[in-house]
Amino acid sequence: MQLVSYIISHTQLPETSVKNTVELLHEACTIPFISRYRKERTGNLDEVQIGDIVKYKEQFETLEKRKITILKALDDQDVLSAELRQKIEATQDITALEDIYLPYKKSRKTKAETARKNGLEPLAKIIMSQNASDVESIAHKYIKGDISSAEDALEGARHIISEWINERTDIRNNIRQQLERFATISTKVVKSKKDDEAAQKFRDYFEWEESLSRIPSHRLLAILRAEKEGFIKSKISIDDEKALFKIEDRILKSRNACASQIQLAIQDAYKRLLFPSLSNEALQNAKEKADASAITVFAKNLKQLLLGSPLGEKRVLAIDPGFRTGCKIVCLDAQGNLKHNETIYPHPPKSDAIGAMKKISSLAEAYQIEAIAIGNGTASRETEALIRKVHFKNDIQVFVVSEAGASIYSASKIAREEFPNYDVTVRGSVSIGRRLQDPLAELVKIDAKSIGVGQYQHDVDQTKLQSELDTVVESCVNAVGVNINTASTSLLSYVSGIGPKLAENIVNYRTEHGVFKSRNAIKKVPRLGDKAFEQGAAFLRIKESKNPLDDSAVHPESYAIVEKMARDLGKPISNLIGNSTVLQKLNLSDYCSDSVGLPTLQDIIKELEKPGLDIREQAKVFTFNQNIKSITDLQEGQLLPGIVNNITNFGAFVDVGIKESGLIHVSNLSDSFVSDVNAHVSLHQQVIVKVLEVDVPRKRIQLKLHK
Template identity: 80%
Template sequence: MSQLLQYIIFHTELPSESVKNTVQLLNEDCTIPFISRYRKERTGNLDEVQIEAIVNCKEQFETLEKRKATILKAIEEQDALTPELQKKINDTTDLITLEDLYLPFKKKRKTKAETARKNGLEPLAKMIMSQSNNDLDATALRFVKGEIASEEEALEGARHIISEWINERTDIRNTLRNQLERYALIATKVVKTKANDEKAQKFKDYFDWNESLSRIPSHRLLAILRATSEGFIRLKIEIDDEKALSNIENRIIRSQNECATQIRLAIEDAYKRLLFPALSNETLQLAKEKADAASILVFTKNLKQLLLGSPLGEKRVLAIDPGFRSGCKVVCLDAQGSLKHNENIYPHAPKNDVTGAIKKINSLVDAYKIEAIAIGNGTASRETEAVIRKIRFNRDIQVFVVSEAGASIYSASKIARDEFPNFDVTVRGSVSIGRRLQDPLAELVKIDAKSIGVGQYQHDVDQGKLKTSLDTVVANCVNAVGVNVNTASTSLLSYVSGIGPKLAENIVSYRDENGAFPSRTAIKKVPRLGGKAFEQAAGFLRIKDAKNPLDDSSVHPESYSVVQKMAKDEKVAVSELIGNKSLLQKIKPEKYCTDTIGLPTLKDILSELEKPGLDIREEAKVFTFNQNIKTIQDVQEGQLLPGIVNNITNFGCFVDIGVKESGLIHVSNLSDSFVSDVSEYVHLHQQIIVKVLEVDVARKRIQLKLHK
């Protein structure tokens, strides 16, 4: 078994055959959604999370191997590579150990130890480390020459060399690492000149703080690091220095003569100047990486919930981007999200033209046969909603309040300019609000996931890892839902397995020039869309009203022949088999197993045939806030209020109860029992009932409890 497979199996604890086959599929340029959905027999039914873990381990191993090659080459160029060292490097399975092995050979800027070596003091350092010299003053006197003017200078130089040796010892570094990992405290103090700064007040809790670094929650560590970077506090890592020094001494000192005294001084110098600064920074960085991972996990969970939010579907929508002085921008969209009309209404101060606004909305609803109204949840949202609810429509019109998060980013983007070159940002923003109601996933993929604003401390975590994780979530959601290839935007198509931005552009261009694709096989005519891309993408692309009904299902074209055989055996057409639950339940999947298609795929096929094209998302539901609650002053302790979850963090969730300030349900108020994962109790945009525990009008804070 190769080192790569051993590494992945060790870190993921997944079956060896599953890992081997998954790696092979990845090397064949297969995507995670394709592998998890259409190659279950080969992977042993691994899900997307497990396959992603294999991908991450594969990347980590490749990074490690690349670094090993660089280090081996560098040491070899110094003629210092021994067979023993080469074996140690080749056998290393983590970067920290690898860098420790390389440390003695690393090119350093000018150091005190290097200067001492140039002054010929390395032999003296070796004599001291031997701990057998009983007349050190006389020995040191022999080295007083050139740049060295005294015995003390000679001993000091020798100690600098010894300090470097101590710093380079892997066992000593690991002992100190262990102490830092288990016992380090993170301590903070306010920068006195910034104590009264208005911006510093949100970090007031950390003006004088200390806590175990191993147990600090991710959100708190990220908050402390932000406060430090903004110059409001200073932090330091603390451990028991005497214990650390004693541990090092016990590993080195074997005598009680003059040499031991010099070594103790060198140990103290190595600890304070080299070991502790480097390893405490390393420990803090590792804690930051863990906090980043925890924070990114919250982001990914939130983003998934947001992307898989309830779609209204293909309904004609009137969308309103509310505002006060500048008025409310109103747009009318057809069932496919195309813009049909736009104008402004002015129901609020200073114009207060409520009557005109009501008449205009009424006439637009009639003229464009509107089926639902979407109102952005930003400034003037509640006031605009109140005006709309006064209107007596001549038919049932559903009214929804829609999250505006990221709408301004979209409206100023190149994607929006390309879609609506003749309209300004206000029109584009309103269109985005309306389309989010029709299909949140199709609209939100046009916005950089980081700009949607769900989670905590998004600007403080590793931006590369955040982008990779969020892009993976978007791709998984798009492929889980499936995409109508004849209506999808370039942005949406680009996330389909095997497609990417360039092929997405080619698909849209071909569609614009040649009309709708009549079948899945017709997609092969798109320039540069080869056999591999078609294999990866076909199962996730849908063709509505196609001649072959399987083209509007998640059954992959490679399995059409199996479905046709099933239909033939049941003496019905494929179209008669689809949706025929009683007939499908009679089919024994074992009968259709082949060398390439096993039970997992066959069960998926039968499940899909039963409910073809079923949208995994819930239907959109109308929600109404308490109409008596308009500002934080209206919120009173003890009230039970309807609310919508609008953000989730590791310490709880925030809830929109219809006022400007979102209330917080702390993790301890989600349940009477211990809560390890907030997402197990609530999800984004969930409609819930909350109990008001506390209202702090001055600090604009509302504490809530989830009401069962």
């Protein structure tokens, strides 16, 4: 089976679409570029479908690489027959491939290998033939060297038979099926750790049992974490008697003395080889599914966070609140540049609220502040209350902004390079302010795993997590577009076809030569060749360019089409921008060619109607209930405003303005069945919730989404 056929078998996508997409990928095209600007070749596939093609392409290539390694190993052993080669080459599953290779693996010294060296393989074959009636007498003939008795000989023969049984694909697959359908996972607390304070968050799993195939991802990951930390032990189980019976049914043909030896070998093979290996494989498969589920949730959360509402180019005063160490204040201009920083002490122990209010008022006036961003950490509510008492001369909006990951950024190399003369507290405050201006541009500087969305991000496969999160960031950056004259190296590095090194070259060129005045000028950046320009140019915006298309998502390769449209309408291109009435007069079929079809032309018209439109909503002011200051202020039945601050498979967590977030369990999101939490709420969504239950000792709050 070739690559295209393999992908089709897993995705059910049209052959032409898959074939052309694979060709584009081989041409070093990116997913955002292919999905946006090669719709005719792909049959209008979206990013998700192209991502699936990429996934199965990589899976196929991994499989083929493993086949080559195995074929070489078998050839080196001089055991590669034409039949075995054909069998390997026809295999389309990595597990089946490893099963074929299992008998030929050069493994560590085994009991079976020792028995073979002692000359016991002929005895094992005699027993497996099941024709001999007196195997003990036959076994006496093999007493020599390290074999001192007939029982030693029989035991060695059984070890060889056990290995044969372990290597049988049909038997392994049968046990796999039983594990897949009937396996349970159970847990027991480690008695010496039962009363540990750190173990209490896992106390639900001190004694637990559940179907392995049905256990929710978050529960399995919690169990595995608790076991890793030494608080519990887990066990995978199936009906052993049933499993043994099915093996015997496949092997035993008689009930003589040979059968008794084979039964012992079957029990040994199952207990020592088959079940330990295959139950670990089943657990690993369950873990991979749990990882995939957790990573999907994390990716959805990250996308919502990155596409969070930007305030835009406004002058911002940002505050990183605190008690003893004071509140760190920075003033930023509309482009996010730091203009001023200092510290105020409105809260205990200094309690200089009046002085702090005067300082904030004077800074707001001096820097013509249009909005205030307050970090949502320690002393956030108290600082917000203070700010709302200040009488500003102008109307200033006040926002509470998530601090998640700000400390990671402030101590990072990126932050040190941006602000070499300022300490981490100033950098953290700047990050809070910039997050309000443009969440995407600021959050791309932080390792996505540190942003604080999702669950168990440290327990899932880190390579797969990083790959998925990088894909999400790339998708978001390219969906929004990037102003090349203001973007940071971090933001530019996620633009299609650019990457970290070219991003650095772009910033260095901009610093040395000034702002880019056209998209064509981008070609002057060192090492930015034709392919990088093709992939990235349409995602890079040039504000105030002579050519208005440079500030749009129209690809430079399509400029000639727009110019022809303008000529046909008898108007300059600038008069087409935002002019739906004029654009609707065009007959798009007149502009179709072998390479450009209606999908691309429709995208061009849509972009001309609203060039550079930000797909994100504008930031909205939000106010918590000012009477709720701690968990003890909550009462059952209260209706409260809140902000969704995390989403999991089992529900959504909501910030209601206190230290502890409340949980809307999946069952409390709707009166009907909920299959996807994200279909009902999104990250940072402003919601109204009803308090169902408050557990003060355990600091748990149960909420219901109020429609």
